[in-house]
Amino acid sequence: GAGVSQSPSNKVTEKGKDVELRCDPISGHTALYWYRQSLGQGLEFLIYFQGNSAPDKSGLPSDRFSAERTGGSVSTLTIQRTQQEDSAVYLCASSFVERNEQFFGPGTRLTVL
């Protein structure tokens, strides 16, 4: 594909429900990042995958958040028992680790009612 894609683009859910957000990185990029961005806020790092190494989960805000990356490509971010404070835009980015520059997807706007 031409760039990083994310789905869905918008997700509205009820408090307490689980949601899954998907990211398709650029083919060949070994590094994949998840961030979230609340209105007027900076990007908050969530989790980082690099090749076959164990992911860096240091940014996950609670154990309700988890992510996996299958086959070194597609990644899924799962939020269990969603809360209203989880409402934000969730952004995925990928890169060649040696280059550092990140290519971002368009994001998934999550609204928890």
Add this chain to the structure above:
Amino acid sequence: SQKIEQNSEALNIQEGKTATLTCNYTNYSPAYLQWYRQDPGRGPVFLLLIRENEKEKRKERLKVTFDTTLKQSLFHITASQPADSATYLCALGSYIPTFGRGTSLIVHP
């Protein structure tokens, strides 16, 4: 704790002028610094990367400086155009970049 500061107030300038945005940081020794552009409803787009041993980098109408003594980066857009209006984010990193909140630039025709 590490802190990145970008002016929260929007920068308003006239078309044709040079826009200068500032990124200050504390409690940090980044190996590199990046600048991204973000338009409403879209993900950030990479613009420039400058490493700790570089003072200045240019790309077309863009120029970035990096002063590790002052712990500051300046981002310049020369001959600004209304299409340059966006939010500009700086990001510092040695491993996983940490992003500032961004500064909104508005270029008036």
